[in-house]
Amino acid sequence: MSGPECCENPPALRSRNGHGSVLELGGFNTYVSGPPTSKHAILFVSDVYGYEAPNLRKLADKVAAAGYYVVVPDFLCGDPYTTDKPLSIWIQSHGTEKGFEDAKQVVAALKDRGISAIGAAGFCWGAKVVTELAKSDNIQAAVLLHPSLVKVDDMKGGQICQNFS
Numbered sequence: 001m002s003g004p005e006c007c008e009n010p011p012a013l014r015s016r017n018g019h020g021s022v023l024e025l026g027g028f029n030t031y032v033s034g035p036p037t038s039k040h041a042i043l044f045v046s047d048v049y050g051y052e053a054p055n056l057r058k059l060a061d062k063v064a065a066a067g068y069y070v071v072v073p074d075f076l077c078g079d080p081y082t083t084d085k086p087l088s089i090w091i092q093s094h095g096t097e098k099g100f101e102d103a104k105q106v107v108a109a110l111k112d113r114g115i116s117a118i119g120a121a122g123f124c125w126g127a128k129v130v131t132e133l134a135k136s137d138n139i140q141a142a143v144l145l146h147p148s149l150v151k152v153d154d155m156k157g158g159q160i161c162q163n164f165s
Contacts, residue, residue, distance in 0.1 A: 011053045018057030020064065026109035028073040028102065031057055034064025039116040043106060043139070044072040045099065045126030047146070048087070050080030056123065069115065073106050075099045075129070096128040096149060103129050107138045117141075124148045131155070 020033030031051050042063055046056055051074045060070040075098075081090045103120070110118055119141035122130030127147030131154045134142035144150065 011049055011055065017052075017054045019061045020057065020070070025071055025073060026102075026106035028075065028106060029078075030074065030106070031060060031072040032070065033057075033060045034069045035067065036069060036113075038067055038069040039114065040067070041069045041071060041110050041115045041118045043103065043110070043118060043120040043130075043133075044070060045075065045103060045120060045122045045129045046072065046080075047124035047126060047148075048076075048081035048090070048094070050074060050076045050078075052080070069110075071106065071110065073102070075102045075126075091125075094125070096125065096132070099126070099129040100132040103133055104136075104138060107133070119143070121145060122147065128154070 018031060018033065020031050022029055022031055024030065025032070029051070042060075044051075044056065044060055046053065049056075051057075051072045056072060060072050064070040076094060079094070081087060081094075107118055118139045120130045120133050120139045121143040122128065123145045125148055127144040128149040130139075130142050130144060131147075131150050133139050
């Protein structure tokens with residue numbers, strides 16, 4: 001897991017930032033940006049600060065400007081990490097296993113919308129979720145950014161690094 005310095009300077013969260021909009025997708029409030037008619041989507045799985053983090057939304061908007069339909073679901077269900085309690089306590093009620101199950105719902109909703117290819121980017125906490133997605137046939141591409149909670153054994157199996165040893 002990342003060191004404490006990663007959580008010492010949390011972003012100021014605002015619900016109205018970015019060029020996209022918030023709608024329901026797969027049962028989750030989701031920041032969406034980009035052309036809704038695109039057949040290619042990118043799923044962003046946030047870090048512990050959640051889907052309202054301004055820099056995450058700015059990055060989603062930049063990727064969307066390249067023609068992708070970018071979705072950033074609120075897998076933390078309105079409860080992003082704050083410095084009010086220790087991160088170790090917060091993590092206990094925000095497991096990546098549930099994040100993986102939740103992500104499968106969003107992927108299914110994207111496929112129902114006619115999306116033909118889905119990539120996923122996991123940031124810190126979200127990297128573990130994306131690692132699990134990549135071991136299945138849910139997504140076609142995966143990127144891990146500042147991965148936390150991911151171990152070498154997580155890379156084995158499925159379609160991710162099939163020859164990893």
